[in-house]
Amino acid sequence: MGDRKRDKWTGRSRGGGFGHRFFVFLIRRAGIGFAYGFLSLVVVYFIPFAPRATSAVWFYCRRVLGRSRGNSLRALFTHYYRFGQTLVDRIAIGAGMDDRYRFEFDNYADFLRILDSGTGVVMIGAHVGSWEAGARFFGDYARRMNIVLLDAESEKIKKALERNAVRSEYKVIAVGGDGLDSVLKIKNALDAGEYVCFQGDRFVGGEGTVEAGFMGRPARFPRGPFLVAARMRVPVVFHYSMRGPGRRYRFHFVEAQGKTETALLDEYLRVTERIVRAYPEQWFNFYEFWK
Amino acid sequence: MNGNEIIEKINTVLADEFEIDAATITPDAPLMETLDMDSLDLVDVVVLVEQSFGITLRGEDFVGITTFREFYGLIEGKMNG
Numbered sequence: 001m002g003d004r005k006r007d008k009w010t011g012r013s014r015g016g017g018f019g020h021r022f023f024v025f026l027i028r029r030a031g032i033g034f035a036y037g038f039l040s041l042v043v044v045y046f047i048p049f050a051p052r053a054t055s056a057v058w059f060y061c062r063r064v065l066g067r068s069r070g071n072s073l074r075a076l077f078t079h080y081y082r083f084g085q086t087l088v089d090r091i092a093i094g095a096g097m098d099d100r101y102r103f104e105f106d107n108y109a110d111f112l113r114i115l116d117s118g119t120g121v122v123m124i125g126a127h128v129g130s131w132e133a134g135a136r137f138f139g140d141y142a143r144r145m146n147i148v149l150l151d152a153e154s155e156k157i158k159k160a161l162e163r164n165a166v167r168s169e170y171k172v173i174a175v176g177g178d179g180l181d182s183v184l185k186i187k188n189a190l191d192a193g194e195y196v197c198f199q200g201d202r203f204v205g206g207e208g209t210v211e212a213g214f215m216g217r218p219a220r221f222p223r224g225p226f227l228v229a230a231r232m233r234v235p236v237v238f239h240y241s242m243r244g245p246g247r248r249y250r251f252h253f254v255e256a257q258g259k260t261e262t263a264l265l266d267e268y269l270r271v272t273e274r275i276v277r278a279y280p281e282q283w284f285n286f287y288e289f290w291k
Numbered sequence: 292m293n294g295n296e297i298i299e300k301i302n303t304v305l306a307d308e309f310e311i312d313a314a315t316i317t318p319d320a321p322l323m324e325t326l327d328m329d330s331l332d333l334v335d336v337v338v339l340v341e342q343s344f345g346i347t348l349r350g351e352d353f354v355g356i357t358t359f360r361e362f363y364g365l366i367e368g369k370m371n372g
């Protein structure tokens with residue numbers, strides 16, 4: 001492990017506009033089920049031709065989840081397939097086919113109570129499931145949502161949001177350069193009683209990160225979301241949108257109890273770990289996440 | 292609170308928070324480098340100053356602020372505004 005060159009996340013993701021348009025065409029002409037079928041072929045391509053991602057999934061299955069070789073081999077397929085399914089679902093939902101899906105919510109009333117409290121709220125998610133699948137269900141709350149994205153991914157994701165969440169009113173705060181501007185925008189949004197959404201498992205470079213145990217192994221996490229929430233003394237909600245069988249999405253909202261940066265991070269790790277163990281094939285960090 | 296008192300209070304608060312010798316804070320010293328701040332530390336500075344002086348700072352307030360002199364001016368302006 002020590003000699004292995006770490007495959008850090010660079011802020012860029014695979015795929016693009018053509019793939020999106022192709023799947024929109026496929027879903028509209030042949031249906032969601034057919035798109036899933038086609039996806040199976042794409043998955044077979046990705047396993048050998050995306051070696052870094054495949055290596056990361058293999059490590060996750062073997063070392064983190066402790067699965068056997070045979071089990072991990074099968075998991076490679078299901079992992080990519082599940083990821084592709086969430087992308088197809090996102091496109092289908094964005095194209096107005098949300099009536100083909102079921103959406104369930106955990107602690108929704110508590111979540112809305114927090115959003116309605118009049119104070120700024122920090123929302124922290126992770127690269128699990130598909131939060132974008134629920135993007136259009138926040139309705140008027142979306143106008144007060146600010147999504148913090150790393151500069152390298154912001155343009156791409158902004159376009160994806162425009163494509164997939166047509167009615168969304170989300171604002172994007174891009175983090176880049178020295179980060180001062182973005183930190184102040186985050187503060188302004190919270191001061192104005194708006195909601196600021198982070199992904200708590202992603203960062204670029206090593207600045208502003210902290211090492212912590214996650215799923216039994218050390219990994220690095222960004223300090224920013226937890227520090228901002230602690231210093232600004234605003235409510236924190238951990239949120240995850242996980243795909244279930246039968247085109248079903250379950251939204252999990254967990255109100256954080258911790259008040260300090262460390263307590264919030266610990267709590268986030270515990271809750272996220274519980275989610276990942278419940279939906280192990282929906283861990284979508286396709287790079288060397290653990291040290 | 293007059294200008295000198297504001298400056299003294301800012302210096303004391305920042306020196307305590309960032310654990311530096313208050314004597315290293317001079318009007319023309321660069322703010323970020325002197326305090327060895329990164330962007331996350333700015334959250335601390337903003338929250339500290341807001342609590343200490345009862346003012347609200349906005350993101351745009353920091354445009355062009357590089358030295359302590361400019362920072363003092365920002366706080367004084369907010370307090371007098």
